[in-house]
Amino acid sequence: MFSIRPIYDTTVPVDAQSIEQVQTILAERFPLIAAEEVANLPATLKNPLGKGYRTIVFxxxxxxxxxxxxxxLCHFSDLRFCYLDYLSVSLRHGGHGVGSALYERVREEAKALGDTALFFECLPDDPALCRDPELLRENVARLRFYERYGARPIINTAYETPLSAEDDCAPYLVADPLDKPLRLSxxxxxxxxRAVLERKYKEKCSPQYxxxxxDSIPAGNLALRDPRYVRETAPPRVPGxxxxxxxxLICNENHAIHHIRERGxxxxxxxxxxxxxxxxxxxxFLRRxxxxFAERHxxxxxxxxxxxxxxTVCANLPEKKSVYPYVFPIRNAARPPRELAVRAGYYCIDTFTPLNGNAYxxxxxxxxxxxTAAEELLAGRRLAYALVxxxxHHAERRAFGGFCYFNTSAVVAHRLSAHGRxxxxxxxxxxxxxxxxIFYERSDVLTLSIHGHPKFAYPYFSGFAEERGEGAGLGYNRNYPLPEEVDGERYAETLRQALKVMADFDPAFVIVGLxxxxxxxxxxxxxxxQARDFFLNxxxxxALGRHTVVVQEGGYRIRSLGVNAANFFQGLFEGMQIARRS
Structure with missing residues (x-):
């Protein structure tokens, strides 16, 4: 049994370890590849456009x-096409459907990137072009495999011309139409x-070559060789x-034990x-x-x-008994809210978050x-959602309130901070x-919050724009307090400002308190x-393209809650695809 996943960079250790194994297979299966090219694979992933195309490893x-x-897979985003550079199984694991599964996953990626065809090279099956009988048999088998998917060599060009007269077995350029009619001018x-020869092989191919x-490419649409080995191509996979x-998707299934039935x-x-x-x-979504985890987290x-x-207090409360706090710490009295009735609670976290036997x-x-969502990212996944x-997010280092007891987003952020910003x-x-x-004095975790201004919105005592962090954390906390009336356009404008700050910070991981x-x-x-605004957000x-955990926070209008959530995640997923294309 095996599973397939993409690696876009080596940010997390599990990806770096897998790339080391890929380098071993590369050297093992392609002995003519330059050692420098193998060694530079991690750097190539880190600098996706250094060669004029982005590299993705599956x-x-x-x-x-x-x-x-x-x-x-190499994605030439400016020209909107993909080029499959290598596909191989290890010597130890040849067969067992690994190669087929990898190629099908590559095809899916190429379709998701919006490409009209997938291109790659394949050594020729023509004895006039390949004099080694054993190698010729391998070439036939390889072209037969790809032909099952409709991929065949491009004909009527001089692409398979050797770079020098002494060379043998120069490759065909093969095109896979990806289950669509092929119409390329x-x-x-x-x-x-030109992109393949000048970017991929810029140190090998002379301008004259x-x-x-x-010049050899004829007028008209691209033509592929007639099928030679397979009568029918593999049926297109059901889109998915x-x-x-x-x-x-990770849910705390036992959340309903915490149910406060009081009105309001x-x-x-x-x-x-x-x-x-x-x-x-x-x-x-994929359920996990x-x-x-231990309490030490x-x-x-x-x-x-x-x-x-x-x-302790939750464990000792009687069943169905709730205790509401009634003695409160003094808060920042210098910035009172507008309404006098609110000021009574300004000096505490709040009066409406009870303790009971199930809260802890x-x-x-x-x-x-x-x-668990964080571990999904550390295992290489790009997106995870803790629906909890x-x-x-209102739980501070030593205080609770706002329906909040432990700060899940902060726990996740601290866990991931051991592996990057x-x-x-x-x-x-x-x-x-x-x-x-929690993070006010830390520089490894950037905190940003878009919210109603504290002069009218809970929690009233924090969230002002001038709160920027202290000590080592100075400048690493950003607040965007907004007025009472905000529409989708105003919100998106503010979000873009926050995302610009985030992009400059260049985090390895993003936590979204949704x-x-x-x-x-x-x-x-x-x-x-409205729903369309959540989609855009x-x-x-x-579109930042970072490893992202979404943690559910508030949202209480039940009629629109699910639709808005679905739109947000559809937008998030689409944005991630945009990042992959760029």
Whole structure:
């Protein structure tokens, strides 16, 4: 058994380890390849456009992440075509369907990138061009394999002309139409051939050789050789999304144990059901079971005594008994909210987040889901979604409130920070005071929050634009407080500003605190975002192309909750595809 996944860079250790195995197979199966080219593969991935095209590696991995085969795809984004550079299985794992699965995954990627055809080279099956009988048999087998998918050599060109008279077995240029009619003009083919010869082989092909090949391309549409080995091509695969491209979905299934039935308590279990119902229709998600993690992950961002208190008090409360805090710490009294009635609670975190027998367990379950999502990224996945409740972004290092007990986003960010820089983007209607508090003096985690201005919006005491961090963290906290009336256009404008700051920070990982409460009609907000706005916001975030964990925060208008979530993730997925094309 094996699974296939793409590697776009070596940010996470598991990808770096897999690329080391790919380098071994390259040297093993292609002894004529330059050692420098093999050694430079990690650098090539790190600098995607250094050669004028982007390199994507697909690995087929078995148990213990042993690489059984790989494919190396070059995407020429400016010309909108893909070139398959290498496809090989290891000597140890030849056969077993690895090569077929890799090629089918490459074809899917080429289709997703919007390409009209997939190009690659294949050594000739003509005895006049290849004098070695054993090599000729291998070439026949290889061309027979590709012909099953409709891929055949391009004819009527001089592409297979050797670079020198002494050379033997110069390759054909092969085109796979990707299950569509092939209509490529002479001009289009010339662009493709020129890009391959001048960028891929710029140190081997002289200008005179390139001109000779280009001049040989006849007028009219591109022509492929007639089928020689296979009467019928393989039927097109049913359109879909391969498992490695889907968004890992992790839910804390036991969240309903935390159910406050009092009137006005909007953070209810039905929120999860509403979101799940709609997002599962998209076909973008792949369910993953949450793992259980030690409490030490929580105490790395929350005060140990605070965590112990929550655990102890919740364990000793009677069933169905809730305790509401009634003694509060003094907060920043220099910036009181507008309404006098609100000021009474300004000196505490709030009066509406109760403790009960299940609060600690539910919050722990949410953290487990967030950490499972983080592990999906560390295993090479690009997108993961922790659909959790209770939310967490209001939980500070040693305080809870706003329906939040433990800050899942902060726990995830700290976990990932051991492997690279992290940016936490909070798009909830309410300021992520907890996340800001936890990372306020750190420079390895950039925190950004777009929210209602604290002069009228919870939590009232934090989220001002001048709060920029302290000490080592100065400049690494950014707040974008907005007025009471905000539409999708104004929100997207602010989001673009935040994403520019994030891009300059250049994080390896992005955590999105997904609040759906900016939606029109949300009972806790005043903004007017609609489904199309959530789609655009997701698209803008996805276009960064970073390993991304989305953690569910607020959002309480049940009628539109799921539709808005589905639109956000469709946009996020599409944005990630845009990043892959660029």
């Amino acid at each position: 690995v087929a991995e078995g148990q213990r992440r042993l690489v059984q085969g790989f494919a190396l 002479r001009e289009r083919v010339r662009h493709v051939v 390139v001109k000779m090949v280009l 999304i391969s498992a490695d491209r889907r968004i890992a 308590y909007v953070e209810s279990p039905v929120r999860m059901k509403s979101i799940l119902k709609e997002i599962e229709k998209t076909g973008l 079971q949450p793992r259980h 929580i105490t790395q961002v929350h005060d140990r005594q605070f965590v112990s208190y929550l655990r 367990a539910a919050a722990r379950g949410a953290v487990d889901c967030g950490l 409740r209770p939310p967490g 992290v940016a936490v983007l909070d798009v909830d209607y309410h300021h992520g005071n907890g996340t800001q508090n 609040g759906l409460d900016p939606a029109k009609g949300d009972p806790t907000g005043t903004w007017r975002l 997701g698209r803008l975030i996805g």
